[in-house]
Amino acid sequence: MSPGRGCQRRTTPLLFYVLHCDTLARWQSAPSSGKALRISVRRGMVMSSRKSKSSSANGQSKANCLWERMAEQNRKRLTWWLWLVTWLALLAGLWDRDFFVVVVIFSACHSLLIMALLRFNLAAFPVQVRIAYFFWVAIGTFVPYMTILMYITIIGLATNLFLSYCPLARMLYLLPWNRQEPFSFDLIRRVMLTPPVPGKFTPR
Numbered sequence: 300m301s302p303g304r305g306c307q308r309r310t311t312p313l314l315f316y317v318l319h320c321d322t323l324a325r326w327q328s329a330p331s332s333g334k335a336l337r338i339s340v341r342r343g344m345v346m347s348s349r350k351s352k353s354s355s356a357n358g359q360s361k362a363n364c365l366w367e368r369m370a371e372q373n374r375k376r377l378t379w380w381l382w383l384v385t386w387l388a389l390l391a392g393l394w395d396r397d398f399f400v401v402v403v404i405f406s407a408c409h410s411l412l413i414m415a416l417l418r419f420n421l422a423a424f425p426v427q428v429r430i431a432y433f434f435w436v437a438i439g440t441f442v443p444y445m446t447i448l449m450y451i452t453i454i455g456l457a458t459n460l461f462l463s464y465c466p467l468a469r470m471l472y473l474l475p476w477n478r479q480e481p482f483s484f485d486l487i488r489r490v491m492l493t494p495p496v497p498g499k500f501t502p503r
Contacts, residue, residue: 363418364416364417364418364420365415365416366413366416366417366423366425369416378413378425379460381409381412382456382459382460383460384405385402385405385406385409385456386453386456386457386460388401388402388405389402389449389452389453389456390453392449393453396446399436399439399440399446399449400440402436402440402449403433403436403437403440403441406429406432406433406436406437407433409429409433410426410429410430410432410433413425413426413429414426414429422476424468424471424477427471427477428465428467428468428471431467431471432452432467435448435452435467436448436449436452439452455467462495463495464495466491468500469490469491469500472490472500472502473486473487473490486502489502489503490502
């Protein structure tokens with residue numbers, strides 16, 4: 300073997316090693332802001348993709364629920380008759396307290412029906428109203444000295460049926476997760492005194 304070839308073989312691995320170290324040093328000495336920018340851009344793209352998928356899934360779930368597929372007139376007719384049966388049972392309870400138990404049972408079935416139509420979405424406002432009403436009549440029926448709640452709901456349900464004014468729904472609107480503005484006495488006044496409006500309630 301000639302000395303020139305042996306020297307060339309020893310020099311080639313050394314040259315690759317030097318080039319590798321130089322490339323590694325340049326990468327490590329690159330500005331960290333550039334890396335952070337690339338990482339933040341990738342994270343932003345991932346988060347945006349997740350949000351778009353989540354919003355599309357929520358929109359599809361809402362559109363697929365039976366409550367949303369029902370015509371508005373049919374929804375109003377169904378809820379009006381359910382509330383009317385409840386009110387008639389309340390009136391019967393003025394003569395016989397056993398009918399108040401019927402009101403509790405019927406209100407539980409009413410709540411389960413609306414929850415099923417809304418795919419058991421507890422955050423939906425119609426579901427909140429039914430659950431709150433069920434607890435209201437249950438307390439008025441089974442808790443001693445709380446029968447006055449049943450008399451209050453007789454009046455409140457009558458205003459809902461015949462004047463489209465629901466005191467319970469307006470009180471629930473004041474809860475933090477339902478209202479769209481800070482809590483104040485002016486908000487209470489507007490929520491309670493705003494005339495009934497068709498569609499979703501919004502205080503004026």
